[in-house]
Amino acid sequence: MSTQQGTGCCGGTKLIFACSGAADVGAVADLAARKLTREGVGKMFCLAGIGGRVNGIMKTTEAAETILAIDGCPLGCVKHCLEQAGFTAFRQIQLADLGLEKGKTAVNDTNIAKVAAKGATMLGGGGCYPG
Amino acid sequence: MRTIQILGTGCPKCKKLTEVAELAAKSTGVAYTLEKVTDINEIMKFGVMMTPALAIDGDVKTVGKIPTVEDICRMLA
Numbered sequence: 001m002s003t004q005q006g007t008g009c010c011g012g013t014k015l016i017f018a019c020s021g022a023a024d025v026g027a028v029a030d031l032a033a034r035k036l037t038r039e040g041v042g043k044m045f046c047l048a049g050i051g052g053r054v055n056g057i058m059k060t061t062e063a064a065e066t067i068l069a070i071d072g073c074p075l076g077c078v079k080h081c082l083e084q085a086g087f088t089a090f091r092q093i094q095l096a097d098l099g100l101e102k103g104k105t106a107v108n109d110t111n112i113a114k115v116a117a118k119g120a121t122m123l124g125g126g127g128c129y130p131g
Numbered sequence: 132m133r134t135i136q137i138l139g140t141g142c143p144k145c146k147k148l149t150e151v152a153e154l155a156a157k158s159t160g161v162a163y164t165l166e167k168v169t170d171i172n173e174i175m176k177f178g179v180m181m182t183p184a185l186a187i188d189g190d191v192k193t194v195g196k197i198p199t200v201e202d203i204c205r206m207l208a
Contacts, residue, residue: 059192
C-alpha cells in the first residue's frame, strides 16, 4: 500500500480495486485507480490481499462503505476475485464497455482520465481523506 | 500473555474501543498487554485502511467499528 495514503478514521471509506493486469488495459485500470486515489475520490486497495485472503485487508474491505472494481477486460478478474472472497455488493467498471479493448488501448492520460471519470461517477465523486 | 492492539490515531471511537477491549480482557481474567498503534504507517502494516481497528496477537479482528464486550471476550477465548 502506498505510504501516501492515510487511513480513514471511523469507516466510510470507498475502496477501489483494479486488475492491474499485464495488458495495456490493465495498466490503464491501475493508473485510473491511482488517479482516483490522488483526487480523493476513493482509495486504491490491494487486490492481491483479497486473493491471498490477507486478514487485515479482508477485514478492511468488509468495513468499506463502497467497493469499486475496475476490470481491464471482459475476463473480469477483479469481479471474480471479490466474489470468491465473499464480496458481492460492489460496483464494477469494465473497460471494454468504455470502448477500451485489450491490445488496442494506449496507456495515456486521455484513456486514464476516461476511466477515472467513470469511476468518480460511480463513487459519487469528491471525498476528503486524512493522511 | 495476549497482546491486544488498538489501531487508531486517537479519535473518540479509538478511545471507546480501548475501553471496551480492556473491559473484555478484565472480565475474562486473561493476562494481557494493551498496545496502542497510532502511527499511520504502522497501522497500514496490518493491512488496515480504516480505524479504529482491533488486533489480538497481531491478527486483525475488527476494522472500522467497535465490537461489543461479548464479541471481544469470544475473540480472547
